[in-house]
Amino acid sequence: MNNQQETVRLTLRSVSQLPDRRQFLHWAATGAIMIALGGCAYEVAPEVDQRRAENEKLPDGTTRLPPGQHLIRALKPMGGEEGDPSPSGFRLKVHGEVKTELELTFADLLALPQTEQTCDVHCVTKWSVFDSRWTGVRLAELAERAGVKSTAKHVVFEAAHGYTANVRLEEALRPTVLIAHRLNGEPLAPANGPPARSLVPHLYFWKSAKWITGIRFQAADEPGYWETRGYHNHADPWKEERYG
Numbered sequence: 001m002n003n004q005q006e007t008v009r010l011t012l013r014s015v016s017q018l019p020d021r022r023q024f025l026h027w028a029a030t031g032a033i034m035i036a037l038g039g040c041a042y043e044v045a046p047e048v049d050q051r052r053a054e055n056e057k058l059p060d061g062t063t064r065l066p067p068g069q070h071l072i073r074a075l076k077p078m079g080g081e082e083g084d085p086s087p088s089g090f091r092l093k094v095h096g097e098v099k100t101e102l103e104l105t106f107a108d109l110l111a112l113p114q115t116e117q118t119c120d121v122h123c124v125t126k127w128s129v130f131d132s133r134w135t136g137v138r139l140a141e142l143a144e145r146a147g148v149k150s151t152a153k154h155v156v157f158e159a160a161h162g163y164t165a166n167v168r169l170e171e172a173l174r175p176t177v178l179i180a181h182r183l184n185g186e187p188l189a190p191a192n193g194p195p196a197r198s199l200v201p202h203l204y205f206w207k208s209a210k211w212i213t214g215i216r217f218q219a220a221d222e223p224g225y226w227e228t229r230g231y232h233n234h235a236d237p238w239k240e241e242r243y244g
């Protein structure tokens with residue numbers, strides 16, 4: 001447990017918690033429409049943005065919007081069996097192929113170096129959201145603190161009620177993979193898996209486990225909740241790896 005004490009001493013990088021007013025005003029001006037579907041209200045991007053998104057290219061030349069996806073304004077609540085949203089009840093176990101097992105409280109998580117990043121997310125049900133702003137701790141940071149063994153090749157995110165999602169270790173260690181606790185400057189809303197979830201923006205969104213309880217490093221791959229129910233083991237949106 002001396003690892004935990006060590007984490008508390010780290011300085012918390014200051015992050016902006018102001019809502020993005022400019023973006024909000026831009027959306028209002030471009031006339032985003034609210035549509036009710038399945039009891040949930042969410043915003044659909046105006047047609048002009050969809051066309052612009054389809055033409056936009058990433059630095060590597062691929063399209064910013066993956067094939068078969070359409071742009072919406074905000075994360076659509078996709079459900080799932082809710083865990084305990086309270087920060088006081090939060091425990092994050094970092095275990096498996098590690099030299100030092102960790103168990104972090106929410107305060108421990110906040111005491112680690114914080115990353116703020118703006119990225120796109122892509123759900124296999126074909127919606128994408130551009131420029132969502134997340135705050136959290138890099139998985140690579142936790143991996144380093146736990147001392148991941150060279151035998152580890154895969155990561156399994158563990159969440160409330162047995163939900164799991166597997167990601168290849170080399171991909172999980174990308175700087176964009178976070179244990180996130182804020183979205184667009186606010187603590188995660190009830191639907192988005194508070195108090196913290198994983199965020200793997202380059203894979204379909206089911207790999208981003210809400211109400212996270214553990215990060216397990218493994219030598220062998222272990223297909224997770226959706227991967228054992230017909231979904232693709234890898235889930236690259238640009239390759240349309242939807243079904244296994």
Ligand SMILES: Nc1nc2c(c(=O)[nH]1)N[C@H]1C(S)=C(S)[C@@H](COP(=O)(O)O)O[C@H]1N2
Binds near residue numbers: 075076078080192206
């Ligand atoms: N614990 C947990 N995490 C989960 C899920 C779930 O059912 N339980 N669903 C996944 C799926 S299929 C998607 S698309 C995203 C949806 O996240 P959102 O509801 O915040 O949009 O969460 C993922 N993480």
Ligand SMILES: [Mo]
Binds near residue numbers: 078205206
């Ligand atoms: Mo999903």
